[in-house]
Amino acid sequence: VFRSASPAQQDELLSLARRQGLLYFHQFPPQANGTRPAAHADEPGARQVLQRLLNGHVQDLEPARPAPVPVFDAALDDFQREAVARALGTPDVCLIQGLPGTGKSRVVAEVILQAAARGWRTLLLAPGSGALDRVLLQIGTHDSLCPLRCPGPEERPESLAPAIRALTFAERVRALGEQALAGAQQALGQQEEHCRRLRRAEALWPRLEELARQYDGLGEQRDAIARRNETLLDEVERAAAGKSDTVSQRGCDTARTNPTAAADDQAVQTFLVAVAKCIRAYQDDRARLDEGLTEAERKLDEQRRELADRAPKVQALMPLVRAKERSQIWKGAWWRALFKGNVRGKLQDLEQKQTAAHEEIHGLEETLQLLGRKRTEAEETYRAKRGGLVEAETRRRKAELDERDSALRAEQERLNTEWRRAGADLSPHGPLPSEATSEAVAASREAGRLQLEHTEQAVAFAREWLACLQESTPSLAGRLPGYVNLVAATPAGLAADPHFGDQASAAPFDLLILEEADQVTEGDFLKAARRTRRWVLVGEPVWENPGGAGTEALRISAHDPRPALAVARPHAAVLARAHAGGLAHSSSLRPGFFQRLWEQLHCDPRKLPFSWAREESRLCCRLRPVGADQRRWLETERVADFPEIELRILALPRTPPALAEVVFPPSMSIHEAKEYIYRQLEELPVQAPGHSVRWVEGPDYLMFHLAATESANGTCVPLEAGVRELVGESAAAGWHTCRLEFDRRAGWERPQAEDWVRRHLGVRDLGRTLRLDVPRRMRPPLAAFLSDLLFEEAGGYDTHSGESTPGPCGVEFVPVPPVDSSRPANGRRHAGPPRRAPAAKGGAGLELDLAAGRHADRLPSELRAVLPNRGFVNYLEAQAVVRRLEALVDDPAVAGCGPAGGCTGGPAVAVLALYPSQAELIRRLIAQSPKLRTAGTNVEVDVPGGFRHREAHLVLLSLTRSHGHRAVSFGEGPQALALALTRARARLVVFGDTGTLARRSQWEGPLDHLDGNAAGRERKLVAHLLRYLQGQGRHAGVFHVREGNNA
């Protein structure tokens, strides 16, 4: 009921349910009476969207604005990232378009990985298996994917590449069964062996513990020795001082058991005795000297005392003697001298005694000094002797300790050896102790116990898992479809698949990626689309348009916001390509819906009707295209207040006149002209060279890009508040609009800006399409040449944004036979001025039709036998190919190309021939070449179809045909030729008969097996190639003609 309600009713019902908590049945809208509801209950809503899109109803489609996505593949450029974001962010459909080699497959691979990361299931569908396998080879082994490749009914598993075959259901089941079983058996064996080793190691732990204990003891002893060594001098000093009896005591203890220790103690005793003797001698000397000193000091004291006693007497006699001698009778002294009698004699006696005492004192003092010196000497002698004894004892003891330490170290070494031996017996996976200590052993033993326990659990697990695998592999295989999150199939392969095909009841997919969508019928797409919720269609633009019935440009008027629907491009070319790819469709099931959807969903600014040109020195703004036949209806008027501005009005009969062109005076710049038109005419005449528009949201500005690349000399044209137009000029595109900018600071937000663009330009980016233009496979020069040769109508490559890789690149043409055989055979190349046009009357007639016996006779007999019975060969051209190949394999750029050199996805060199017989002939000649046989360069030879979705660094293309007089076709048709031309990454060498090419370019109409259209396309391609041969192509600089002997 809900689905059958209109969106408005649905909204109303939901809001009612939110208010009431429930809905009553009578509140539902009445069912249509006899009419089919808007959607059938079993028809998912997404399909309605799809049907509306396919029917061209895009007016109500809301633009998708996907957020940027962090990608896995860091090498993706901005456009590829944008494509990924759009593919993932679309609510319904997303179309990605790009010429060959623009990285579509890489985008697809990234989208698949991103989808897997989101838990989505993806259906990858392509009309041919090549596109599928190319993607699968990139990401098939990624962990996040569980891919399944459904082989088509026509595919045999053994014909698939091993990496692809491994992704088929049968191989996956086999792998799940056999490999898992074998792996489980092997793992069980390993775990059991590990377990046994750990158990064996269990027995080693006691021995390791004992060794560790001994080692610990030795270590302790050595530590004690080291500590004693540090305090040995103190110890001996203390022993010499008689303070330490430990030595003698220990000596007594050990002497009883250890002879060495006894000897040691005897030495200690000897030392002690010697020290004691020394001390005694010193003490004796010292006593004797002290006694002498004491005596001398006593005598000295005595003499000094007597001296002091006599001194007053002398002093007293001195005046008396002086008075007597001077007869100073008047003095009392004379009289006292008189009464004393012989004072002179007494004085002399006293003075003699004093003198004698002085002498005695002097003598005693010398004695004292002598004795003091002797005492000092004795003490020094004692110290020296004692020091000598101590030093000798210390030396002795240190030597003894060193000896013991050495012994202990030797013991440790022995234990170490034994430890290592025991450790080696432990399991190599076992927990070896980090060091020979009891703690480390205990820790390791505990770790070992745990490890054993874990290993036993692992063994039990492995045993049970093995038993489970042996019993229930089929049930595991039955789970496989549930795990698959990427199914890659062709439509036929999918339909026939038992697990995901028409008969299977598989859950719907979240995402459909349709590769080569331009070659898929709408029926096939719709069939797959029913099973998916979103659709990403990837394909090539229509790039072949032989009939000249080009697509009518999208007419958009700024006053009519609804874009007129473009007439669908003719898709005969696509049909032909599909036919060439082995697809046959009835007229009602032709491909073409991709291009139709693209036209409806993609906003191509080139379809805007505006253009700018210079008429002499005046700028002319063309507001609508005016055909040459319509120009006579143009009427000219001057602007009243600005007569220098000329208005050209198209006044077709029976049609209202319309302003068609505005011509500005030479004095007005583009800036002023644009501003004038916007302000006065309210028109926004935008001429944009890009294929796509793109919104870029910056922090300050919203930018609406209309050109892929920016112009260096751009100028800004303010249009209104916060809106400006950035205009650039280039030689190719003239004046063009690079982008429109909307200033966020002026209040512009994305929805308003989108609305503004829609109102003024009539275009809007629905966010569901993205065109890839940058050549990822081939280098810019080559891409530029191919753009001109093949893809001119499809817009070509954006060769400005590609990375410029060093090394030789470009296109080389080797004429067979040589154009100018009179020149010296030096193999010089020529590029530059136009050459003489090749002969128009016919080719050299070098081709051989193997079906004609007389032709085959012109081949060497050994080759004739191994070549097929039919097909064209050109022996001389094949030889030229091999000669050129021999020269090129020496090129370091070629020789170094391979996976190691960063070249992936194909061989270094591909030799392509338009006919299988010619390819076989070249293979044989390569096999005969000693140089090529020994060269390490990876060279593959095939027809163009064998290289679909593959590429090579260097491609040598043998056109083969060389008819003597008439125009002939080249290979299967123009598609095969284009395929061959687009396989090279860097360098393309084409071999051909210029005369035959010239003859072909002159023939119009059906030819050989080609119908009129195909023949016309081939003729156009050949004629374009011929122009390059004449030096007239747009990118003639990258095109070289090798002259001489072709080598």
Added chain:
Amino acid sequence: MTGAASLAFPGGRKLAGWWRQLAAYQPLGLWVGHLLLHHVEAAVRLSQPRRLDPLNLFLLRALELPGPLVQDQSAPLEAVLDRLNSRLHVGRQVLRQALRELEAEGLARADEHGRWAPTALGRQALEHQEYPRARYERRAFYFLDRRAAGEKAESLPHFLDVRNSTGIPWPAAEGAAFDVRTLQACVHQPAEWKQQHGFPLDVQEILAVDPGERETGPESAGEKITAADISNPTPSALPPSWQRVIVDRPEHILAVLVLARSPSGQQIVGLAVRQDGWVLQTATPLFTLSTNWTEVFPELAADPPLEVWQQAWRAWCEPRAVPATEINACRVARLGERLCVTGPPGLVERLRTARSDVFKGETWLLAGDGPVRAAAQVELAED
């Protein structure tokens, strides 16, 4: 229901016929009732036991196995897959998807360092080899609403385990709004209650539209939910809001309620009646109430008062031209399923003369004026 008086009830002969049809039930009593049912359809979260398949079982066990897998400080997914593959050998791609499935089922998850381990549910699954799996589906629930029948306004609709309802939409049920909380309350009842009332035990939650929720219709935001989603959703993903809308379709059904013997005592068996032709559908009971029937139909527990039966007898007699004095002289008494009427001889004679069905046991009376009325077989005796 606008009023019981306007409801149609079968006549006595029809009741007599039904009584004979119900012989297999060994009926002890009979009632006829017009029931208003809320047929409520809601999305529910179910919890159903799911057995672990071998790979998931061993994968969970491998996650539990000690080893570097759990000792790593950080374990990037690649390392985890390598370790698991070294134990299971089924390939990293299959393991990645199996891990994703375990995660989606809530059996295992990675912590912030990327180390994977079984969740509590995963450990429970390891222990019992199975686990309760959440899934969503829409289920129908029936609630008997007695309010619209003029009963007490405060009485809530009562859950009824109805099967094979043949009810017809009842647009006149505006007065009987259904409160979603009644349904939600049933989910929170104890298991005994659910078993007793037949409420599904596997229903864990009733999902409803959150009033503050943003619109997620089938076409909005690019989320297109197909019918497969509701039946096989990712366990952790709620159905979109439009599929969580609870829908009430009020239905009216005429039912015969039979008091019958059961191994555990007595039970009420509800049988639907097609009003067009008064066809009793005995093939499959509409519902069966065992011990709790008095809770659902309290009026069945007590027989209507004799005055009510007297009134019913009077109503039966009046169209048969029985004089009021004789009617008033009658005395009624209940005896099992029968209504014993003792009347004056004149009355008995009158009816006998008129060859009344009452003497053939074909006369049944319905007592009362409510939507559910007791039925009794009349047994007439002379006073």
